[in-house]
Amino acid sequence: MSTFEGVDPQGLTPVDLTPVDGAPCGCDEAVGRLWEYVDSELEELDARRVQAHLDECAPCLEEEQVELVLKQLVRRCCQEEAPETLRVRIHEQLTVLRLRTSVDPQA
Ligand SMILES: [Zn+2]
Numbered sequence: 001m002s003t004f005e006g007v008d009p010q011g012l013t014p015v016d017l018t019p020v021d022g023a024p025c026g027c028d029e030a031v032g033r034l035w036e037y038v039d040s041e042l043e044e045l046d047a048r049r050v051q052a053h054l055d056e057c058a059p060c061l062e063e064e065q066v067e068l069v070l071k072q073l074v075r076r077c078c079q080e081e082a083p084e085t086l087r088v089r090i091h092e093q094l095t096v097l098r099l100r101t102s103v104d105p106q107a
Contacts, residue, residue, distance in 0.1 A: 023049060023052065024049060024052035024053035024055070024056060024057075025046075025049040025050060025052075025053050026053070027053070027057060027059070027060055029049075029050075029053075030050050030053040030054065030057065030060045030063075031060060031063055033046065033050055034050070034060075034063055034064055034067045035067055035087070037050045037051075037064070037067075038064065038067045038068050038071050039071065066091070066094050066095075066098070069094070070087065070090050070091060070094065073090060074086065074087065074090070
């Protein structure tokens with residue numbers, strides 16, 4: 001049985017600041033990194049943490065679907081990378097659509 005002692009073998013980084021391989025990140029981080037995630041711009045470790053979070057968090061998984069749709073739309077509309085403003089605008093439209101279609105009577 002081995003136990004971590006709080007620092008990595010080189011003594012450079014406290015273990016609690018080092019992402020555990022495959023451990024899910026929080027919602028904020030997952031949502032904040034979704035665009036990079038769907039665009040395959042994240043480091044492998046970060047991508048795996050976002051993936052792990054999406055596996056167990058339905059709201060964020062939904063958010064990922066939106067980003068994927070967005071990505072396709074953007075790709076279809078412009079051959080080049082879409083400007084951030086366009087992305088935000090489409091995202092707002094989708095959010096409005098989702099709010100309209102998923103009204104929770106108990107809310
Ligand atoms: Zn989440």
